[in-house]
Amino acid sequence: MRISCCIPHCKRTRRHDPDLVVVDGRVLDFGDEWICQKHWSVLPPALRREHVTAKRKVKRLGDMESEIASATVWRRCKDKASEIAFGLS
Numbered sequence: 001m002r003i004s005c006c007i008p009h010c011k012r013t014r015r016h017d018p019d020l021v022v023v024d025g026r027v028l029d030f031g032d033e034w035i036c037q038k039h040w041s042v043l044p045p046a047l048r049r050e051h052v053t054a055k056r057k058v059k060r061l062g063d064m065e066s067e068i069a070s071a072t073v074w075r076r077c078k079d080k081a082s083e084i085a086f087g088l089s
């Protein structure tokens with residue numbers, strides 16, 4: 001199974017590489033969504049760092065609060081990368 005880059009119209013795919021984390025007794029897969037290298041590299045470094053930190057925190061704490069925070073940062077990464085891809089900013 002392959003997954004596609006989250007950015008609309010991006011044709012890049014990669015092999016699904018599960019990145020499992022247990023949050024509140026539920027197993028989540030951080031590997032089921034992906035932003036390709038090209039789109040990831042256009043994001044502001046501060047936002048990329050925020051994502052890495054938030055994800056690490058979920059893995060360490062495994063609680064709902066950090067999961068929600070990391071999902072929020074991830075959504076901002078996707079929105080921002082899409083915006084840049086479409087020349088809106």
Ligand SMILES: [Zn+2]
Pocket residue numbers: 005006007010011012035036037038039
């Ligand atoms: Zn892409």
